[in-house]
Amino acid sequence: MAETGQQRYFAAVDIGASSGRVLVGWVEDGAVKLEEVHRFDNIQRRVNGHDCWDIEMLVEGVLAGLAACAERGQVPVSVGIDTWGCDFVLLDEAGQMVGDAVAYRDARTDGIFERADAVLPPADLYAATGIQRQPFNTVYQLMTLSEEHPEQLERAARFLMIPDYLVWRLTGVQVNEYTNASTTGMLDAVSCDWDPKILDALGLAHDLFLKPTMPGAVVGGLTPEVQARVGFDAQVVLPASHDTGSAYLAVPAQDESSIFLSSGTWSLMGVENPEPILTPESRAQNFTNEGGYERRYRYLKNIMGLWMIQSVRRELNGVEYVAGKHAEQGEAATAAQRAERRTYSFGDLIELARQAEPYEAFVDVDDAAFLSPDSMIAAIRQACGASGQEVPQTPGQIMRVIYRSLVGSYAAGVEQLRALTGRTFSAINVIGGGCQDAYLNQLTADACGLPVFAGPVEGTGLGNLAVQMIAAGEFASVGEVRAAIGRSFPIQRYDPR
Template sequence: MLSSYDLNHQMRGFDRMNKMLAIDIGASSGRVILGSYDGLTLQIQELHRFDNGPVFRNGQACWNLDYLLLEIKQGIEIAGVSGHVIDSLAIDTWGVDFVLLDGQGEQLGDAVSYRDNRTLGMQEKLNGLITKNTIYTKTGIQFLDFNTLYQLAALTEDRPNWFDSVARLLFIPDYLGYKLSGIQHCEYTNASTSQLLNCASGAWDKELLELINVPEQWFLPAQSPNRLIGHYNSKSAGQIKVASIASHDTASAILALPVTGQDTVYISSGTWSLMGIESEHALNSPLAQSFNVTNEGGAENRFRVLKNIMGLWLIQNVQKEFGDFSFAQLVNLAKDSDAFKSLIAPDHPSFLNPVNMSCAIQDFCRETQQVVPETPGEFARCIFESLAFQYRKVWLELNQLKPASLKRIHIIGGGIQNTFLNQLCADACGVEVRTGPIEASAIGNICGQLIALNQIESVQQARELVSNSFPIKSYKPSQTNEFLSHWAKFERISLDTPERKNNEHNRTNSIELC
């Protein structure tokens, strides 16, 4: 029996290969990736890669958007010079961060990074004006200090001299798209991360905007993804259609999730690990709030019910600090180190952006009366086992929220190259783990463009295309599972201790870039 994807292919016919550029930018790097679609399978090729990261400006951690635009344009020109006829391009990035424009469309102030400490204390201030329950019921978004809600609250409190000149707020991918096409646009999936969008209506919540003294006029209506919005004129590739896809990188990644049915938990594994399920409705019950689960927007008006987990950011920083070891070497050293000697709570605020990650991990272990890691392998083992335990914690929470039975975990993104962590995840959660594809955000970006170009019709067909195009690997849980015997220890160290509460103010107020 033919799938809906194969039927669609037969009905359409196919006269030439479609080529799309996915501009996929994460918090630490960006890529321009060429997608080629022959009507049956999808192939990808990296054309250009560049670094990304916050820079200090005026005492704040900011994004260098001029640099990112130069790199984006360079990647587009590489495609054109190589002789590719490009049908479309689209941009996906991280969420919550934004750019402010004046009435002439020029940038005001800097694009401050979510890792800046300007939002410290903002949650507590707003809690005195409105209950967390009210915010969560309205938005369905988990409480994180760096959400757009708290960034704007900090900005309105500071009120720089250009504040009254603001005419428009654009989230980062929309701003980069505007600089290419000249079209100002607001894409739904990225806008949903702000904690300002009402999850029931899909409109900006007027009460929350009034609470932080931000005019509703700053915001364009949030538009569903996978549509064409304009053009970019390339020197070498000519006029290229610009699409607005699911521009939050995790939303793009989940669009490319090669699964059917509703029994799978996903993890989008990279700098962050985003772990969750898809739902047709927001799950913003008191139980969901107690788990601090977020309901971010997805393609076709779906909700990504998930938790943000401090992912490979932990090992990325440790690798920089030791310097002489590659990630692959750290994984091998972790395998050779003793198991379950030291554990951390990956999502503790002290790991968000410490002066030194290794020192932060050692401090945590001392304060929780554990063995303090010293060697690169001990640090890596501590991080990977702690992440696996955190995956188990979220797995158990999602099983309480989901009415139907959850049977497996599917991991996508660059983190799947860490096969050791994949196996630890299967062992910790006690279920099968499947992995692939690696470049999920870019692949989802390309699939969104194919929908915008009317080459495929739906997310379901996109996922069938991904299944037909990229390999999937499976990991089974170990029969001699030691994780359960150490679960109580992880639960204990995950609770805030008086020592860490007393030291938290000092650590979070000394945040610097590593």
């Protein structure tokens, strides 16, 4: 390992729905190197009747991770933070949080469309923002908050999204980073600034929001208190702070004929465009135009993704499963049942899905019933039964339903992209954790009729680092850093059968 004085290191803080990581990256002989330094939990807690993020846990995890960089002798010259989109905190004039950081899967926005559409007609909202219609969009969260706790908005002096808040805790500087702000459903897609008509419709003070800052901007150094904690100073650089924005930067696509698929808790399938597509046809298909690095537009379909697999695995491992029948939560298990209980790895579930072939039932993975059910297995069974299909009984059949349904949604997404963009596509580039699932990758190639290039796994962290490395002069452009990523990490090809 090179000494810190000889080698420039960069730290990427990448936080997802269940955990966060601090990654260290550097450039060596033209290749991008990457190591995970620290991992920490991200936990939702029930607070004041809502599912909320433990913000202080996240702050502590970030600080512990940066301190670990120093302990390893890999002191970064810059730090970047990315997280999921839509969620936010409010601060008062003294910088104290007003209310809680409610999580996007909380039920507070259930049924919001009936109330919201009278104030913000969906056609007008899409024509202005280009953002897909989802009940958890920030615009709807704020509307719900104004109904439930108007006093919080009255006290609030600043709106910060989750990565903005973490940047403020590191630097003492408040910013609204552009790519994450674009997920709110309140940003004008053309001007890339807050839409005053939307803010007025919600009754929100305009000075609650800061003019969005583009990724690549240097926010500033660490505060003295943070320096004392982590053992160094570094510049905080804004990456594409929405995790999908970072992930798309790491796709080693060779040309514009590739479809990008960021495969994680959500599957984000789409392309990069120089301009937003705000047509009624695009709205009807619920495609979104999220902001990207250099004002690129990530034109994509948000598909439920590996959340269904993750949920089923947690359920199988936490609830008795006996004789091919799932015991519903709360049902007492006999001693014989407990003796039959087992723990399933993701590899086990993949193999069980293979063994369940040719079981062919499927569901609409984008149905709201799968967003946050008490039992994912029960929700899948109910959907299959309601559509007149054979109801899955075994874990393998449940998994087979998920896989068939996911790739069916991918295939539909490819056809929608062709129709909406007028482009033809030659390949699908898969990044993120899902790129390790060879079974899913092969089924995707088969269903879509396109070769699938899988990798790199650490797409989000690499995209975060890419912006920092460009800002520091390690690479001259997105194309250059993407080419380096393609050389630096293994890419597996799957051809349609």
